[in-house]
Amino acid sequence: MIKTLVKKQMAEIFKSYFYDAKKNKKRSVPATVMFFVMYAVLMVGILGGMFGYLCFSLCAPLLVVNMGWLYYSMLALIAVALGCFGSVFSTYTGLYLSKDNDLLLSMPIPIRSILVSRLASVYLMGLMYSAVVSVPAVIIYWINAGITALSVIGGIIYIIFISLIVLTLSCILGWAVARISLKLKNKSFVTVLVSILFIVLYYVVYFKAQQIISDIIQNAVVYGEKIKGSAYIMYAMGRMGEGDVLAILESIGVTAVLLALTYYILSSSFIKIATSSGNVTKTKYQKKHLKTKGLFGAVFGKEMSRFTSSPNYMLNCGLGVVFLPVIGIGIIVKADSVLNMLNMMTDGINGGAYVLLCTAMIFAAAMNDSTAPSVSLEGKNIWLTQVLPVPTRMFLQAKLMVQLAVTAIPVTFAAVCIVIVWNGTIAESLILILTPMILSVLFACFGLTMALLFPNLSWTNEISPIKQSLSVFVTLFGGWAYGIIWPVLFFLTKWPYGGVSFMLLAVGVSALIALALYIWIMKKGEQIFKNL
Amino acid sequence: MLTINNLYKSFGSKKAVDNVTIHIAPGEVYGFIGHNGAGKTTTLKSVVGILQFDEGEILIDGMSIKDKPIECKKEIAYIPDNPDLYDFMTGIKYLNFIADVYGVSEKDRYERIHKYADMFELTSDLAQPIAAYSHGMKQKLAIISAWIHNPKLIIMDEPFVGLDPKAAHILKGMMREMCDDGGAIFFSTHVLEVAEKLCDKIAIIKSGKIIKCGTMDEVKGDDSLEEVFLELVDVDKEVKIDD
Numbered sequence: 001m002i003k004t005l006v007k008k009q010m011a012e013i014f015k016s017y018f019y020d021a022k023k024n025k026k027r028s029v030p031a032t033v034m035f036f037v038m039y040a041v042l043m044v045g046i047l048g049g050m051f052g053y054l055c056f057s058l059c060a061p062l063l064v065v066n067m068g069w070l071y072y073s074m075l076a077l078i079a080v081a082l083g084c085f086g087s088v089f090s091t092y093t094g095l096y097l098s099k100d101n102d103l104l105l106s107m108p109i110p111i112r113s114i115l116v117s118r119l120a121s122v123y124l125m126g127l128m129y130s131a132v133v134s135v136p137a138v139i140i141y142w143i144n145a146g147i148t149a150l151s152v153i154g155g156i157i158y159i160i161f162i163s164l165i166v167l168t169l170s171c172i173l174g175w176a177v178a179r180i181s182l183k184l185k186n187k188s189f190v191t192v193l194v195s196i197l198f199i200v201l202y203y204v205v206y207f208k209a210q211q212i213i214s215d216i217i218q219n220a221v222v223y224g225e226k227i228k229g230s231a232y233i234m235y236a237m238g239r240m241g242e243g244d245v246l247a248i249l250e251s252i253g254v255t256a257v258l259l260a261l262t263y264y265i266l267s268s269s270f271i272k273i274a275t276s277s278g279n280v281t282k283t284k285y286q287k288k289h290l291k292t293k294g295l296f297g298a299v300f301g302k303e304m305s306r307f308t309s310s311p312n313y314m315l316n317c318g319l320g321v322v323f324l325p326v327i328g329i330g331i332i333v334k335a336d337s338v339l340n341m342l343n344m345m346t347d348g349i350n351g352g353a354y355v356l357l358c359t360a361m362i363f364a365a366a367m368n369d370s371t372a373p374s375v376s377l378e379g380k381n382i383w384l385t386q387v388l389p390v391p392t393r394m395f396l397q398a399k400l401m402v403q404l405a406v407t408a409i410p411v412t413f414a415a416v417c418i419v420i421v422w423n424g425t426i427a428e429s430l431i432l433i434l435t436p437m438i439l440s441v442l443f444a445c446f447g448l449t450m451a452l453l454f455p456n457l458s459w460t461n462e463i464s465p466i467k468q469s470l471s472v473f474v475t476l477f478g479g480w481a482y483g484i485i486w487p488v489l490f491f492l493t494k495w496p497y498g499g500v501s502f503m504l505l506a507v508g509v510s511a512l513i514a515l516a517l518y519i520w521i522m523k524k525g526e527q528i529f530k531n532l
Numbered sequence: 533m534l535t536i537n538n539l540y541k542s543f544g545s546k547k548a549v550d551n552v553t554i555h556i557a558p559g560e561v562y563g564f565i566g567h568n569g570a571g572k573t574t575t576l577k578s579v580v581g582i583l584q585f586d587e588g589e590i591l592i593d594g595m596s597i598k599d600k601p602i603e604c605k606k607e608i609a610y611i612p613d614n615p616d617l618y619d620f621m622t623g624i625k626y627l628n629f630i631a632d633v634y635g636v637s638e639k640d641r642y643e644r645i646h647k648y649a650d651m652f653e654l655t656s657d658l659a660q661p662i663a664a665y666s667h668g669m670k671q672k673l674a675i676i677s678a679w680i681h682n683p684k685l686i687i688m689d690e691p692f693v694g695l696d697p698k699a700a701h702i703l704k705g706m707m708r709e710m711c712d713d714g715g716a717i718f719f720s721t722h723v724l725e726v727a728e729k730l731c732d733k734i735a736i737i738k739s740g741k742i743i744k745c746g747t748m749d750e751v752k753g754d755d756s757l758e759e760v761f762l763e764l765v766d767v768d769k770e771v772k773i774d775d
Contacts, residue, residue, distance in 0.1 A: 285658035290628050290642055298632030302618065309620035380616035386582045388633050389605035531584065 001109055005117030013121065013468045015456050035470065042477035051078070052136035058213065059144045067220045068145060069238030073227065074216065075137040076162055076237045083130030083166030084173065091122050091174030093312055093463050095266070096274045100460040105275070115263075115270055119167065122174070125468070126166035134159045141241065150243030158241040161251050168258045171266060178273045196315075196322055299390060299398040306377060307370055307402055312466050313377070320367030324410035327364060328417030335421040351499025352491065354428060357418055358435045358503045359487045364414055365439035366479030368407045371447035372472040374399040375529065376456045376465030382532055392526045396448060400521075403444040411436040431503045442482075442510045445517035447475040452525040455532055533558045533685050533716040534579065539588035541574055548574040549585070550740035556716050556733070558684070561707055563731035564720040565761060571740040572720040573613060576689050579718070580610040593684060606634065609678035613689040613720075615670040623658040623665070623673050627680060634681035641680060648676040651702050667694040675703060679710075686710065688719035692726060704730055728757040736764055 011018075017035045020027050027035075055075060062071040095118050098104075104114050138155035145151065216223050228235045233254065239247035293301060307313055331338055339353070346352025378385060385395050415436050419429045450471035459465050466472065486506045489495075495502045534556040541549040549571045556562045566572050577583040579590055581601050590597045592604040618626055624645070631641040649655040652672040662670065671694045678686055686707075692700050707717050707730065721727050727734060728748065734757070735745035743764055744751055752760045 283659040284656050285624060285660075287642075287646055287655070290624075290631070290638060290645070292638050292641075293632045295633060295635070298629050301632075302621075302629055305625070306618075306620055380614075381618055383582055383612055383616065384618070387580045387605060387610045388630075389602045390633055391602060 001113045002116050005104075005109070005113055006120045009117050009121045010124075012456075012459060012461070012464050013124065015458070017470060039470075039473065042473070042481070047132040048136050051075075051133045052140065054078075054213075055137045055140040058217070059140050061217050062220055063144055065220050067224050068141065068242050069235060069244075070216070070220055070224050070227070071141065071238070072137065072158065072241030073234045073238035074213070075133055076158070076241075077234075079130040079133035079137070079162045080165055080169065082133055083126040083163065084169050091170045092177040094118060094121055094125075094461060095171070095174055096178055096270075098461040101274050105271070111270055112267060115267055119171070119266075121463075121468075122170055123163065123167045126170055127163040130162050130166045131159065134162045138241065145242075148243065150245070152243075154241050154243030154248060157248055157251070158237075161237070161240065161255055164255050164259060168255075168262045171262045175266060175269070175273075179269075196319075200326075295390060296394060296398065299394050300401055303374070303395075303398045303402045304405070306374075307406070310462060310466075312462060313370070313373070316466050316472075317370040317373065318368050318406050320364065321406050321410050323367060324364055324407075324414040327360075328414035331414075331421050332417050338421065346491075349491070349494075351495070351502065354422070354424070354499030355487050355490045355502060357422060358432060358499070358506070359483055361411075361415055361418065361432065361436040362439050362483040362486065363480065365407065365411055365436040366443050366476075366483060368403055368440075369443065369447045369472065369475045369479070370403045370406065371399050371444050372451055372475035373465040373469055374402075374448065375451035375532070376459065376469055376471065377462065378532075379457050379459060379465075382457055386530070392530050393522050396452075396521055396525060396529060399448055399451075400444045400518075403447065404440060407440045407444075408437075411440055425500075427500050431500055431507065434507055435503060438507050438511050438514065442514040442517070443475070443479050445514050445521060446478060447471070448521055449517050449525065450475045450478075452521065452528045455528075457532060533560075533593060534562075534718060535589070535591040536575070536579065537589040537591075539575065539578060539585055539590065541571075541578055541583065541585045547740050549578065552588070552737070552740070552742055554718075554735055554742070554745065556685075556718055558714045558716055559711050560716050560732045561711050561730055562716070562718045563727040563734040564718065564737065565722070565724065565727055565734065565757075566720075566737035567765065570737045572737055573689055574740075575737070576610075576687050576718070576720060580608060580687050581605060582610075606681075607683060608685045608687060609681070609683040611671075611674045611678050611686070611688040611691055613693065615667075615674040617662050617670055617673060617677075619661065619663040622661050623654065623669075626662060626673065627658070627677055630677040631680050636681050640682075644680050644682075645676065648679055648706075651706075652676065652699055668696060668699065671695055672699055675706075679706065683715070685716045685718065688717065690721060691719055692721060692723055700726075724756075724758045724761060728752070736761060738765060 017032055017039075018027055019025075020031075055071075058074065059068075059071050062068060095115075098118070138158060142151060142155065236247045236250045236254075240251045307318065342353035342356050346356060385392070412433065415433045419432050422428065422432065424432075454470040454474070456465055456469055486502075490499075490502050534554070536552055536554040539549050539552040540547070552571070552575055554562070554564075554575075564572050564575070574583060578585045579592075579597065581597050581604070593607050595604050595607075597604045618629075621629065627645050628641070631645070636644070645658075646655065649658060652675070654669060654672050654676070657665070657669060662673065665673065671691070675691070678688075691703060695703060704726070707719075711717055711732075731748055733745070733747050734751050735742050736751070737743070744760075748757075751757070755763075
């Protein structure tokens, strides 16, 4: 039974990899393999590469002072934080709020089977995020310290151990969110607020990380002794990675106990939470004046309601709304440090610092990707878009407009802050403002293109289209990859005409790509949407 | 009001609708009955523009659904067999959204929403999210939304499923009233007693083909609709057994 349910969960997550909704048929084996390879390349190449660099800078200095365990401990902390950050807010929805709750609970399926199958999804999400740290950590350790049988076993168990700790923490936090959520009135608002506070805390630690890491490397022995004395589990975790047999056994024991405890807590409250309608006070409708809207206003309003009604949707696809102004203010506050750092990084290359600043704006524009899951989120309501007397393209334009509406003001604000800090010529300032604007349009079009190419309308949990779909994955990593291409090109070609001309070229090319994508959406995309 | 000429629709090698021809005039309540999988929903979905059909012609008020889909859709309303509405909206927001889409004036929408919501005793629940509605409440909301723009033709797929007896009675009254005012209704049902009492004309579909259609008297004569339906369906079965 568990196997059947897990298979169903996995089929939901990976449906786009195996099934072409456009052609209504199974993908060919090479196409499926290509999608998985693309996934691995993007995940390992971008995130893995980022953390690989961190591992590389940490490993050798700590091995020199015989503190390999501290290297593993520190990276375990980062991996666990990233894993939890990636999955904690979707765990509640994933575990308890599936649309097939009634169906599954009405069938002779043991509760534990339902729970285990859903835990498998949560585990997979946690593993996906934590592995981008733990896998490079282990590989870099093997390169630096050499490979032995014990270090290989320890390394593999280390990766599994971290993913299980992530699962445990995500579940406990998800369970806590569920308990609190049952008592809340404005769930969406409170969930988003708490989540943002958590994320802000995460980034405060993240931005301090470099300083903390340097401090630890310089005082490795002192900190090592402190950790051994007061946080033994951290020490054991590090030793486990190095292949210490006792530490491996201790860690396996601790994991088993934690997992058993988590499972007990979840299984004893699963039905109550999954079937509870919560503390909902019934609002009685009073007849009142009804506001009218034009056709596009109505369709746009419907899309905006979809976005603002779901904490998962807002948190995963609209975080830029909060972060862009924060980035802007942060850059003004830390203006000198930012400029010094940029000049140092570019080593005085003409226009290098300017190109990097513009690149930051490209990344900022990529923070929102509400169009990417928007087609799949139509789900079983797709019939409404087909029977209403609304031109199909208008639904697509409304989806684009929602992303642009939630991105435009914050991204412009951030751009203006950067213009103030840079204090350059009029041309430089204009390009700095134009870059995120054009790129926002490009990423909105790119997200919608992916949404139309990889739709999944048959989900039972909104987490599937929002977080686990191929369209979101390609949009997110594609956006980052696009942001990296431009500075790499600038520095590789040693562009001789300065930063402004280069960024003008980048913005021009981006505008052309955006236009091409928009035309495709309005022609081919419209047909795809019609026939879903 | 609705003309379906020689409609064909296949899914792969399976013919779901096979040369269906139906004409519905203003003022007619037209019933559509048949087995599960006979092709009723496929025909209805083709009429409202959800499914692209392979061959044939569908005209709504003289306009082709293929050539002028938006104009046709403005004249009709559709209620599917399973009312999957926007869960993230409240009932009133959903009705207001539909009214906006059809360009219903502020005065008309106020009157119609409250008139029908009062009739179905749904008014006090309109501020609730649709996600909190029961199946019957969603069905009532779908019915109100179908009537909100005063369409000329309403297409309904199993509209009585999930409705309590009082709501079903109200719906029958609304259907009759609409047709008396010159509108038309095309609906599928498995409840043969309802079809017999309510419909002016009826079509029986089997394996994608219309096996009998016409006025109620033409189709059933002196027998009950149930007897005729079962007889028509069983003829084929007997032939197959004999073969």
